[in-house]
Every structure is written in structure tokens, then in C-alpha cells.
Amino acid sequence: MSRVQKSVTMEEQSAENEEMPAADLSELSGDTQSSETTHARRIVVQANVTAEDLEAGYSVAIPGAGDIFKPNYDMDKLSDAQRESLSKLDFSKGIVTGMTLKSVYSDVGEAVSVGVNLFENKPSIVNNEGWLFTETSTDMGTVHTSAVDGYINLVNVLPYEKARLDTKVYTPENILNNRFIEQYGGYTLDKLWEGIVPFKGQDYFYVEADHVILRVISKNWEMLGINTDQEKKRENQYVKVSKSVVNNVIKQLYEQVIMNIPYTPLAALKARFSANNVPEGNYKVLCEFHIQYKYPAMSNPSEEADL
Numbered sequence: 001m002s003r004v005q006k007s008v009t010m011e012e013q014s015a016e017n018e019e020m021p022a023a024d025l026s027e028l029s030g031d032t033q034s035s036e037t038t039h040a041r042r043i044v045v046q047a048n049v050t051a052e053d054l055e056a057g058y059s060v061a062i063p064g065a066g067d068i069f070k071p072n073y074d075m076d077k078l079s080d081a082q083r084e085s086l087s088k089l090d091f092s093k094g095i096v097t098g099m100t101l102k103s104v105y106s107d108v109g110e111a112v113s114v115g116v117n118l119f120e121n122k123p124s125i126v127n128n129e130g131w132l133f134t135e136t137s138t139d140m141g142t143v144h145t146s147a148v149d150g151y152i153n154l155v156n157v158l159p160y161e162k163a164r165l166d167t168k169v170y171t172p173e174n175i176l177n178n179r180f181i182e183q184y185g186g187y188t189l190d191k192l193w194e195g196i197v198p199f200k201g202q203d204y205f206y207v208e209a210d211h212v213i214l215r216v217i218s219k220n221w222e223m224l225g226i227n228t229d230q231e232k233k234r235e236n237q238y239v240k241v242s243k244s245v246v247n248n249v250i251k252q253l254y255e256q257v258i259m260n261i262p263y264t265p266l267a268a269l270k271a272r273f274s275a276n277n278v279p280e281g282n283y284k285v286l287c288e289f290h291i292q293y294k295y296p297a298m299s300n301p302s303e304e305a306d307l
Contacts, residue, residue: 038097038294039071045114045271046286051278054112057148059272066267069094069293089295090186093120094266098292099154099170105286106157108275112285115151115272118170123262126173132156135276151272155287166290172262184257185296187212192250192258197238205246206238213249214239266293 049058062068070091078086096118106112113134119125131146132153146153154169195208207214217226231239273285 037071038292039069040290040292041069042102042288042290043068043269044286044288046284047271047273048282048284049273050282051280054108054273054275054278054283057272057274059151059270062269065269069266069269071295091295092267093185093263093296094293095185095262095296096170096264096291096293097172098168100290101155101164101167101169102288102290103286104155104157104161104164104288105284106159106161108157108278108283108285109159110275110278111159112157112273112275113153114155114157114285114287115148115153115274116289117150117268117270117272118152118154118262118264120263120265121259121261123260124174125262128171128173129168132169136274148272148274151270157285157287169289184212184253185261187258189250189254189258192254196246198243203243204240205243206234207241207246209233209237209239213246213253214241216249216253217241217245261296264293 043062045060045062047053047058047060071086073086099116113132132155133144133146134153134156136143136145136148155167192213195211196213197206199206226241226245231241234240271287
């Protein structure tokens with residue numbers, strides 16, 4: 001079971017690729033202070049478990065998490081600019097910007113590891129608090145790992161622990177104020193292929209003139225061998241681009257940028273409690289987390305500046 005306290009604070013299909021040079025995507029970053037709102041929730045996750053549950057790993061869901069995490073705004077009190085900004089947010093994806101352990105309770109006589117399904121993908125995130133590696137038993141023996149079954153270890157609850165001062169457990173260093181999130185947070189691999197028209201048997205695509213990949217190609221035209229700014233538009237709407245260039249740029253943009261945006265499935269958020277060598281019996285473990293997060297904005301192509 002779980003109990004949730006709400007609080008909101010305003011802070012602001014691709015074919016085989018030919019070998020191509022790596023596009024320079026560094027010019028697409030440019031860390032700037034985001035104007036997006038950072039939200040916060042305090043969530044109490046409680047597990048009433050047996051020794052067998054802890055040995056196997058016991059997952060606890062947050063009932064109604066989709067509604068809990070979704071921002072509550074009085075639309076009548078928002079300005080036109082605020083409503084327009086809100087309309088661009090993708091509420092199906094959350095990006096956690098920090099987690100703090102506020103309180104803890106355990107009547108288990110062994111250490112209990114608590115993990116959270118923090119990421120949908122496998123981003124290369126640096127946690128300033130350090131990733132927690134805990135002991136896990138596998139068919140190959142006992143190992144230490146920072147993740148189990150998609151759950152990232154965040155807390156090690158000590159035997160019979162009843163209290164702890166506020167402890168930061170997750171502070172991502174390399175996503176805060178990252179413009180990648182704002183400009184590419186709403187893209188998926190399927191969305192990257194929207195607006196690209198193939199022709200059977202031909203070695204080129206027609207790409208919509210305002211497509212995001214044309215901005216990447218424009219920044220790397222000498223390396224990629226195509227200057228899209230000088231290309232004549234077809235049907236006054238499309239730019240003709242070779243298949244190899246399109247495949248290469250989409251692959252790099254997806255793998256280097258989009259796959260590294262640390263989406264968190266807030267609507268399906270769960271915690272996992274596990275422990276080894278626990279005597280038979282019934283136990284209770286409880287953690288209260290303070291979670292800070294934001295939602296990615298889906299920028300219009302015309303609004304993507306300084307690419």
C-alpha cells in the first residue's frame with residue numbers, strides 16, 4: 001500500500017546504414033536555464049511483506065500515480081502564455097530531477113534494499129549522490145549490482161531503522177538545464193521518421209523542409225557532403241536527401257540524444273523491496289520520498305533555435 005502527499009513548487013523504420021562519419025551533435029546541446037516548471041511530490045511507499053517476499057523481491061505500485069504526478073492547475077488563473085506553454089508538455093513522460101529520502105521505518109533484522117523503476121530506457125546518467133550497489137544472489141553466485149529487473153537501487157534501509165535525516169539519493173548531474181530535453185523530449189524513433197517520404201527502388205528520401213534532421217545536416221553539411229540550404233525544394237515542401245545520410249543522422253540523433261533522455265514512467269511508478277537471510281515472519285518496511293520532476297516540452301520546429 002502507499003500514501004501520497006501532494007505539493008507543487010514553481011521553479012521554474014530504418015534500413016541498414018552505410019558507413020558514414022559521425023555527425024557533430026555537440027552544437028545541439030548548449031546548456032541553458034530551462035523555463036519549465038519543476039514539480040514535487042512526497043510519496044510514502046509501504047510494504048507489508050513476508051521473509052519469502054523480501055527474498056524474491058517485492059514490488060509496490062503507486063495507485064493512481066498518473067493523476068498524482070500530473071500537475072494541478074486552475075486554468076482560469078493562468079495567462080495565455082502559461083496556457084500555451086502547458087499545452088506543449090508531454091504528460092506521458094516524466095523526467096526526475098532529484099529524489100530525497102525523507103523518512104524510513106523497518107522492523108526487519110536485515111538490511112533492506114529499496115529500488116525504483118526510475119528509467120524507461122538506459123540513459124548515461126551521472127548521479128552526484130553515487131549509485132547504490134547492493135548484494136544480489138544469482139545463479140552465478142552473489143554479486144553487487146546497482147539495478148535489478150529494471151529497478152535502480154536508491155536506498156539501503158538498515159536493520160530495525162526507525163528514522164533518518166533527509167538524505168539525497170538521486171541528483172542527476174548531466175540533465176539539469178539541458179536543452180536536449182526541451183527540444184527533443186517529445187520525439188520517439190517513429191516521430192523522427194514522420195515527414196520522411198521513401199520511394200521504392202530509389203536511394204533518396206524526400207524530407208519535409210522543417211524536419212529536425214535537416215537542422216543536424218545543416219550543421220554538418222561539409223562532413224555529410226550535402227548542403228540542404230542550397231537544395232531546391234520539391235513540391236515547395238520537401239528536400240531531397242540521400243538514404244544513407246538520413247539513416248545515419250536519425251540513428252545518431254536517436255541513440256546519442258533521445259535514448260539518453262532519462263524518462264521515468266511516473267504513471268507506473270513502483271518501488272521494490274528486497275533482503276537476504278531474513279527469518280520467517282511478517283514485516284513492514286516504509287520509505288517516504290520527496291520527488292522533483294518535470295515534463296518535456298514538445299517544441300515546434302520553428303521554435304528550435306540555435307541548433
